[in-house]
Amino acid sequence: MTNALTHTLTATLQQSRKARRVSQLELSLRMGVSQRHVSFVESGRAKPSRELLVAWLQELEVPLAQRNAAMSQAGYAPVYSQLSLQDPPLLPANDALLHLLRNHDPMPAFVVDAQWNLLHVNQGGRWLALTLMPWLADALASGAPLNMLDAMCHPQGFTQYLLNLDEVGPTFLAHIRDDASVQPSLAPKAEAFAALLRDKLGSQSLHTGWPRKVAPVLTSRFSTVHGELSFFSMFTTFGTPQDITLASLRVEHMFATDTQTKTVLEQQVKYRNC
Numbered sequence: 001m002t003n004a005l006t007h008t009l010t011a012t013l014q015q016s017r018k019a020r021r022v023s024q025l026e027l028s029l030r031m032g033v034s035q036r037h038v039s040f041v042e043s044g045r046a047k048p049s050r051e052l053l054v055a056w057l058q059e060l061e062v063p064l065a066q067r068n069a070a071m072s073q074a075g076y077a078p079v080y081s082q083l084s085l086q087d088p089p090l091l092p093a094n095d096a097l098l099h100l101l102r103n104h105d106p107m108p109a110f111v112v113d114a115q116w117n118l119l120h121v122n123q124g125g126r127w128l129a130l131t132l133m134p135w136l137a138d139a140l141a142s143g144a145p146l147n148m149l150d151a152m153c154h155p156q157g158f159t160q161y162l163l164n165l166d167e168v169g170p171t172f173l174a175h176i177r178d179d180a181s182v183q184p185s186l187a188p189k190a191e192a193f194a195a196l197l198r199d200k201l202g203s204q205s206l207h208t209g210w211p212r213k214v215a216p217v218l219t220s221r222f223s224t225v226h227g228e229l230s231f232f233s234m235f236t237t238f239g240t241p242q243d244i245t246l247a248s249l250r251v252e253h254m255f256a257t258d259t260q261t262k263t264v265l266e267q268q269v270k271y272r273n274c
Contacts, residue, residue, distance in 0.1 A: 106269035
C-alpha cells in the first residue's frame with residue numbers, strides 16, 4: 001500500500017530523471033535492473049532497496065541535499081553530512097577557498113552556495129561590488145547575508161552598469177533556470193531576473209537561439225567612474241564532494257580581458273597576496 005511518503009518519493013524520482021532527460025530504459029541499463037522494476041518504483045508499486053536508491057540518485061547526479069531527502073522519504077537514514085564551513089572537518093576546505101580568493105587578488109573572486117548566497121569575497125570582488133553598488137557598503141562591512149541573484153535583480157544592482165546586458169543577460173538567465181531545474185527554490189529569482197530583462201530589453205531579449213557571431217568566452221563589460229571594465233569568468237567546484245555544504249559551493253574567478261581593466265584593478269585594489 002502506498003502512502004504520502006511513497007508518493008513524495010515517486011515524485012522526486014520521476015522529476016529527477018526527467019530533469020536529466022534520461023529514459024526509464026536508459027536508467028535501468030545503467031543500474032543493471034529491469035525497466036519494469038524502474039517503472040514499479042517510480043509508480044510506487046515497489047520500494048527500492050537502500051543500495052538501489054543510493055545508486056539511482058547517483059546515476060541521475062541528484063544534488064546531495066535532495067539525495068538525503070529522498071532517502072528519508074523512503075524511510076532510510078540520510079547518507080550525507082551538512083556541516084558548517086567552520087566545523088573542524090571542513091576547515092581545510094574553507095582554508096582552500098580562502099587561499100584561492102587571496103591568490104586571485106586583485107582580480108575579483110566570490111564564493112557562493114547553491115542558492116547564490118555570498119559566503120566569501122576577496123578584496124578585488126569587494127572593490128568591484130562597491131564600485132558598481134555603493135549601497136552594499138553596510139552589508140559587506142557587517143557581514144550581513146547577501147544573495148548575488150538579489151543583487152542582479154535589484155534596480156540598482158549589477159545590471160545597471162552592464163553595457164552588454166543584451167549579450168550577458170539571456171545567457172545568465174538560462175544558467176539560473178538550469179540551476180532552478182535541480183534547485184526549485186531558485187525559480188522565483190530566475191523569473192525575477194527574466195522580468196528585469198523584459199523591462200530593460202523587451203520580451204524578445206529572452207530568446208538566445210538566433211544565429212549571430214559570438215566571442216569564444218562571454219565577456220561582461222561595465223561602465224564605471226574608472227572607465228570601462230571588462231571581465232570573463234571561470235568557476236571552480238570541489239571534486240566528488242561528500243558533504244552537502246561542499247557540494248553546493250562554487251568559486252567565481254573574474255579575469256580582466258584587457259590591459260585597461262587589469263591596470264585599474266592593480267591600482268585601485270589594496271590587497272595582500274599570501
